[in-house]
Amino acid sequence: MTPPSSAYDAPMRRAFELAGRGTSLGRNPQVGCVLLRSDSSVAAEGWHRGSGTPHAEVDALARLRPDETRGLTAVVSLEPCDHTGLTGPCSEALIEAGVSRVVYAVADPGEASSGGAERLRRAGVEVLGGVLAEEGEEAIRPWLVATRSRRPFVTLKWASSLDGRSAAADGSSQWITGTAARQHVHERRAAHDAILVGTGTVLADDPSLTARGDAGELLHEQPLPVVLGRRRVPEGAALRRHPRPLVETGSRDVAGVLSDLFDRGVRRLFVEGGPTVASEFVRLGLVDDYLLYLAPTLIGGPRAALGDLGVETIGEQIRLTTTRITPLGDDLVIVARAQHRSTP
Structure with a gap:
């Protein structure tokens, strides 16, 4: 029986x-x-x-x-x-x-x-x-x-002030959040197969995109660095010293890049680009988890964390479901999932 x-x-x-x-x-x-x-x-x-x-x-x-x-x-x-x-x-x-x-x-x-x-x-x-x-x-x-989707699972990360700004008017953004939140970002990088930014972020910030510990040491797991866009990464860029080989896509086709990364064996992708790249992933409905670091500060000005998402009326807003809220020092980390666009 x-x-x-x-x-x-x-x-x-x-x-x-x-x-x-x-x-x-x-x-x-x-x-x-x-x-x-x-x-x-x-x-x-x-x-x-x-x-x-x-x-x-x-x-x-x-x-x-x-x-x-x-x-x-x-x-x-x-x-x-x-x-x-x-x-x-x-x-x-x-x-x-x-x-x-x-x-x-x-x-x-x-x-x-x-x-x-x-x-x-x-x-x-x-x-x-x-x-x-x-x-x-x-x-x-x-x-x-x-x-099921034949593309990597996408986690989109950004850090912002309470009023939704990711940088000051002059473009400076280091640091909006505190040390605990920044270390948490490094741990999340290490939990993904690859990390993606746009060429604008590379040229403006010269990021290393490595995963590091509290003392600045490289963690055992390092995400594959990926740059979205057609412009070449400068020869002296920090990304060219990453412990894993740099992937320059030479393309702005997000869906095509995701398909290529899937074929390379990437199943988890950490997107840490600026507002242009972040907004494109959101607009295309290609974000599976949102990882938002919220700092108790006010900045104002034009440097919003996201740009145009194609939302014309309040009925088209992109609603998320919050799955976790965790304090990190004075900051909060919020994990959310996409629902669907509501209808008027």
Whole structure:
């Protein structure tokens, strides 16, 4: 008799927790797996550590002897893949191990990797999908958005005063926010595959776009620097000393650039450009998360954080859903998601 899906809630949440131990960077999703015996006790656990390493199901199976895997239930945060890349298909590994049931949260949307559930069923394995699907979707939301849309998940960041200004009238902007907020930016840079600015920002500010620690040291993870626009980056620019090779797009075609970055393996993109670049991403509806640093200061003047968004009337405003507000010293960091343009 098949247990109700709710019987797998606890081990599925454990699978989500295990998935979070793996890297969120690169082409592959974070996945966790819990192997259960017939009495619901845990036989083994595993998670995926990054490209080229064993997937979560294989990692968990490897902790057991071959005679211990037959008849187990595999609880996995993502549908087992049915694809041979740097590693073999997890569907095949589970079948060969004699697993009798597979429970997963989210269907794999990958063009090449999907289909594991159907292959398992054809082999006689009982499959139950959609367990805690909403929680599973949230756990790997950036990867799912990127995979489904064939472009990187975009986080747009800016810092502004309470009156929405990103710089003073003379263009100076260092520093609107305090040290805690600025260090938080470095940590968020390190959590993305790439960071993008426009040529205007490069020429005006000469940014390094590196991710650094409190003492100014380079963090282990560094985002790939990307410059949007047709103008060349000067030979002596700080970006040319970035620890990763500079990507000069030579283009203003945002959608085309995103497609190219996806093909390069970029799944998370941090957009830190000025108002022109930021406004273009917003106007095109290509922002998935907004990361706003708000300082308790007033500047006034013309230097708004965003420019024209194509909003002509209040009914066309672009509404966001706030998901988190965190104090950082005297500043606030606000994380929000796009909803949709309201209608009059």
